[in-house]
């Protein structure tokens with residue numbers, strides 16, 4: 147096959163990785179929240195689970211401790227090094243994969259669950275749909291994709307207010323600095339919630355639920371049609 151020289155370069159932004167990694171080397175209740183999400187998603191011993199854009203692998207680690215076979219995928223080598231230490235300290239057997247949404251290796255129809263949290267906004271919209279399509283192909287029929295990201299719920303004329311609310315929320319609840327919000331708005335690719343929903347269904351997912359709760363946060367539960375029941 148010819149090399150696709152037009153394919154999106156996911157590694158283009160990992161120059162920022164030490165900054166990102168330092169943000170994520172923090173201590174909070176994210177392990178408890180990850181465990182609650184995985185329980186809600188019905189994770190069972192022996193399930194094949196992937197977390198794409200795993201960050202420091204808190205969710206991947208909890209899934210492994212619940213008995214799942216877990217692939218933790220991230221484009222940033224610095225982040226994966228943190229993830230390795232985090233999982234090893236908790237004796238969680240997590241397989242690390244240095245790859246991205248557009249390049250992770252998979253067997254078709256092989257995963258019982260794929261999770262991606264706060265990562266898809268790194269891709270422009272066309273490439274978001276390519277990533278969604280790869281995730282759809284990697285899941286077993288009937289399996290779920292759990293997606294969370296920063297999305298716009300208002301139209302541009304209302305966005306100033308939502309961005310400021312989101313900045314306040316972020317700083318208050320997650321110890322983030324305002325600069326991370328500024329960088330996100332200026333340099334990353336959050337899109338509208340309704341664009342996300344349409345793309346997800348166009349690539350073949352059934353939208354089980356879409357929840358827009360905290361400012362600019364979208365949480366989607368998708369199912370790949372088919373399977374038993």
Ligand SMILES: C[S@@+](CC[C@H](N)C(=O)[O-])C[C@H]1O[C@@H](n2cnc3c(N)ncnc32)[C@H](O)[C@@H]1O
Pocket residue numbers: 156166198199200201202219220221222225245246247248262263264265268269
């Ligand atoms: C905001 S962090 C979220 C980390 C974790 N999922 C969480 O919720 O705490 C985004 C992560 O996505 C990774 N990332 C950025 N672009 C990516 C891509 N194209 N594919 C996979 N991971 C990517 C970054 O290295 C970073 O670890």
